[in-house]
Amino acid sequence: MRSAGRWCALNRGWHFVMRAGMPIPLARLQAQHERLRGELEAAFYRVLDSSQFILGREVEAFEREFAAWCGARYVIGLGNGTDALALGLRALGVKPGDAVAVPAISFAATAEAVCLVGARPVFVDVEPAALTLDVASLHTAMKTQAIQAVVPVHLYGQPARMDAIVPLAQEFGAQVLEDAAQAHGASLQGRPVGCWGAAGAFSFYPTKNLGALGDAGALVTDCADVAERVRRLRDHGQVRKYEHIDLGTNSRLDALQAAWLRVKLPHLTTWNQRRRALAQRYRARLQDLPAIKPLEEFPDSVNVYHQFVIRCRNRPDLISSLRSRGIETAIHYPTPLHLLPAFAPWSRGSGSLPVAERACSEILALPLYPEMTEEEVDQVCSAIAAAKP
Numbered sequence: 001m002r003s004a005g006r007w008c009a010l011n012r013g014w015h016f017v018m019r020a021g022m023p024i025p026l027a028r029l030q031a032q033h034e035r036l037r038g039e040l041e042a043a044f045y046r047v048l049d050s051s052q053f054i055l056g057r058e059v060e061a062f063e064r065e066f067a068a069w070c071g072a073r074y075v076i077g078l079g080n081g082t083d084a085l086a087l088g089l090r091a092l093g094v095k096p097g098d099a100v101a102v103p104a105i106s107f108a109a110t111a112e113a114v115c116l117v118g119a120r121p122v123f124v125d126v127e128p129a130a131l132t133l134d135v136a137s138l139h140t141a142m143k144t145q146a147i148q149a150v151v152p153v154h155l156y157g158q159p160a161r162m163d164a165i166v167p168l169a170q171e172f173g174a175q176v177l178e179d180a181a182q183a184h185g186a187s188l189q190g191r192p193v194g195c196w197g198a199a200g201a202f203s204f205y206p207t208k209n210l211g212a213l214g215d216a217g218a219l220v221t222d223c224a225d226v227a228e229r230v231r232r233l234r235d236h237g238q239v240r241k242y243e244h245i246d247l248g249t250n251s252r253l254d255a256l257q258a259a260w261l262r263v264k265l266p267h268l269t270t271w272n273q274r275r276r277a278l279a280q281r282y283r284a285r286l287q288d289l290p291a292i293k294p295l296e297e298f299p300d301s302v303n304v305y306h307q308f309v310i311r312c313r314n315r316p317d318l319i320s321s322l323r324s325r326g327i328e329t330a331i332h333y334p335t336p337l338h339l340l341p342a343f344a345p346w347s348r349g350s351g352s353l354p355v356a357e358r359a360c361s362e363i364l365a366l367p368l369y370p371e372m373t374e375e376e377v378d379q380v381c382s383a384i385a386a387a388k389p
């Protein structure tokens with residue numbers, strides 16, 4: 001059987017080069033893991049030999065290393081990103097019945113976490129350039145009702161306008177918990193995401209910029225009290241064995257996931273740089289197609305391009321044309337949060353958040369991952385041009 005491609009030294013790193021004309025998927029985790037196979041296996045055997053599978057040395061080491069990497073004082077390893085949001089909200093004092101502002105475009109977990117702590121999501125429209133939380137709409141929401149916390153989402157790797165959101169939240173006495181699940185290593189005005197608000201929630205879902213080999217997440221914060229509370233909440237509210245002072249849960253990071261994340265973390269900066277370089281190539285190649293509009297990158301930010309998202313008018317035709325050429329695409333997300341049945345009790349219905357509603361009918365994620373080649377980006381762009389969008 002012919003191999004799908006070969007390993008090549010490119011741009012100061014090893015890349016898996018696909019044969020020309022091969023299908024282009026949205027992500028290529030096998031290629032990443034093939035390269036790291038030896039180290040991942042060594043990490044597995046290290047944990048197997050230690051017989052310490054939950055928390056312990058590996059988790060503490062990952063928490064230290066991720067804290068140093070993202071510039072936070074404390075990192076608490078958790079079971080997943082949804083728990084990072086929910087436990088973060090609880091640690092920040094959000095109570096049942098409180099109102100929490102969330103942008104209308106995100107993965108459902110952002111609003112779900114609010115509901116899980118008994119609070120109610122207040123859906124806020126997004127700005128049209130990058131689809132992050134719109135500051136003017138947030139201001140209107142805060143003037144109209146008491147809002148106890150805001151959860152800005154750094155959507156697709158693009159930092160939200162934290163320079164305006166944090167002062168606005170302070171003015172109205174609201175806490176800020178950043179949803180950084182898609183933005184490991186992104187920054188605004190030189191300041192990393194996760195370090196603008198009182199705390200930041202990360203997911204290490206396998207396809208994220210830093211992905212575990214299963215579910216995993218973390219909360220980052222500079223506040224010792226918040227860190228201590230989340231540490232307790234993740235382990236059944238215990239301060240010491242069988243001394244339960246909070247009603248907590250079980251959301252401890254597995255030692256195996258921590259060990260695998262430690263293998264990947266040293267590569268994250270290079271992977272993010274590669275994503276950025278490929279995104280710039282997409283922008284250059286797509287600029288002559290007026291019907292295709294990539295989402296913008298704020299000039300004072302570093303977007304880590306978890307996704308490369310365009311807006312297009314005739315989306316169904318473009319999707320099928322690309323599919324016929326073996327190019328996979330995805331819609332993140334086809335429905336804004338306030339129009340999902342799960343959140344109907346807190347929604348003002350269709351037409352209430354027009355920017356988000358229109359965007360959800362136009363957005364399309366193109367393949368982008370560190371193992372992708374420049375030639376593959378060109379192949380996608382040629383296929384888009386051939387589709388005559």
Ligand SMILES: Cc1ncc(COP(=O)(O)O)c(C=O)c1O
Nearest residue numbers: 080081082107109110181203205
């Ligand atoms: C923006 C956002 N928030 C929260 C989450 C939830 O993370 P997890 O899947 O690790 O629970 C995700 C994961 O997909 C996400 O993309």
